[in-house]
Amino acid sequence: xxxxxxxxxxxxxxGLEMADLPRPVPADGNVLVxxxxxxxxxxxxxxxxxxxxFKPPVPFVPGMEMAGEVIEAGPNSRFAPGDxxxxxxKTGAFAQIASLPAGTLRHIPAGLDFDRAASxxxxxxxxxxxxxxLGGMQEGDTVLVHGASGGVGLAACNLARALGxxxxxxxxxxAKMSRIESAVAPAxxxxxxxxxxxxxxxxxEGHLCDLVFDPVGGDVFDESTRCVAFGGKLLVVGFVAGRIxxxxxxxxxxxxxxxxxxxxxxxARRFPDRGARIADAVARLxxxxxxxxxxxxxxxxxxxxxxxxxxxxxxxxxxxxFHP
Numbered sequence: 001x002x003x004x005x006x007x008x009x010x011x012x013x014x015g016l017e018m019a020d021l022p023r024p025v026p027a028d029g030n031v032l033v034x035x036x037x038x039x040x041x042x043x044x045x046x047x048x049x050x051x052x053x054f055k056p057p058v059p060f061v062p063g064m065e066m067a068g069e070v071i072e073a074g075p076n077s078r079f080a081p082g083d084x085x086x087x088x089x090k091t092g093a094f095a096q097i098a099s100l101p102a103g104t105l106r107h108i109p110a111g112l113d114f115d116r117a118a119s120x121x122x123x124x125x126x127x128x129x130x131x132x133x134l135g136g137m138q139e140g141d142t143v144l145v146h147g148a149s150g151g152v153g154l155a156a157c158n159l160a161r162a163l164g165x166x167x168x169x170x171x172x173x174x175a176k177m178s179r180i181e182s183a184v185a186p187a188x189x190x191x192x193x194x195x196x197x198x199x200x201x202x203x204x205e206g207h208l209c210d211l212v213f214d215p216v217g218g219d220v221f222d223e224s225t226r227c228v229a230f231g232g233k234l235l236v237v238g239f240v241a242g243r244i245x246x247x248x249x250x251x252x253x254x255x256x257x258x259x260x261x262x263x264x265x266x267x268a269r270r271f272p273d274r275g276a277r278i279a280d281a282v283a284r285l286x287x288x289x290x291x292x293x294x295x296x297x298x299x300x301x302x303x304x305x306x307x308x309x310x311x312x313x314x315x316x317x318x319x320x321x322f323h324p
Contacts, residue, residue: 016308034097040063060092094301123151133267177189214236234258301323
C-alpha cells in the first residue's frame with residue numbers, strides 16, 4: 001500500500017515522502033480500515049517537526065483522524081467488514097490502510113459522508129470538551145472564539161451556535177471574515193489583532209464574554225484577559241501564535257474569572273466514560289444535522305505537501321482532507 005512517511009524530523013517537511021509500505025497486521029484489539037478520507041490537524045504538522053507533546057519514534061505514518069470502511073475486525077470489536085467508521089489515533093491515518101484500536105473508532109452517523117466524518121472527531125470533540133464539559137456553556141452565553149478560520153475554531157463557532165450561545169468569531173486575517181460568516185454565521189466577526197477589548201465590549205453592551213475559546217495564545221491571550229466577564233472562563237486550547245503567554249495571578253483574581261487548560265485527548269484518556277459521552281454527543285448532533293464540519297479543500301494524498309504548506313501558512317478556512 002501507499003502512505004505518507006515521516007523519515008526524519010525537520011522544520012521544512014523535507015523529512016516526509018510518499019512510500020510503499022507493508023500492509024498493517026492488526027494487533028489484538030485493533031481494526032483494519034481502508035481509509036477513504038483523512039483530515040489534516042495542526043498537531044500532524046507539529047509532529048513532523050518534533051514540536052508536539054507526543055513524539056512518535058521515526059519513521060512513522062502521520063495522521064490523527066480518518067474515515068473509511070472496515071476490512072477486518074475481531075469478534076468483540078463491535079465492527080464487521082464493510083462498516084463505515086470514523087476516528088483514529090495519534091498516528092497512522094495518512095495511508096491507504098490503517099490499523100487502529102477498536103476503542104478509537106465509531107460508526108459514521110447516517111447522512112455524513114467520508115470527508116465530513118473524517119473532519120468531525122478531533123475538532124468537535126475539542127470544542128465540546130472545552131465549551132460544554134469544562135466551560136459549562138449554557139444557552140444564551142456569549143462566547144468569543146479565536147482562530148475562527150481554523151478547523152477547531154470553526155467547530156467551536158458551529159457548536160456554540162448550535163447549542164444556543166451568541167458567538168463572536170475572532171481572526172487575525174480580515175480577508176477571511178466573509179468566509180467565516182458564510183461558514184458558521186456568528187453574531188459578529190472581529191479582527192483580533194491589537195486591542196480588541198473595546199470592540200467586544202461594544203458588541204456585548206459591556207457584559208463582555210462568558211467564555212473565551214483560545215487556540216492562539218500570544219498577544220491574543222493577553223488581550224482576552226480583558227474580555228472575560230466576571231465569573232467567566234478563558235479556555236486555553238493551544239498556542240498557534242507561537243508564544244506561550246503568562247498572566248499575573250492578580251488579573252483573574254480581580255476580574256473573577258478562571259483560566260482552564262483544555263487537552264481533549266488527554267481528558268478522554270483519563271476519564272474514558274466522560275470521553276465516550278462527549279463523542280456520543282458530537283455524533284448525535286452531527287446525525288441531527290445541527291453541526292456540520294467546514295471543509296476548505298480535498299486533495300489526493302500524493303499532494304500532501306500542498307496540504308501541509310497550506311496548514312503552515314494559515315491560509316485554510318476549515319479542514320483539509322486527503323484522499324489516499
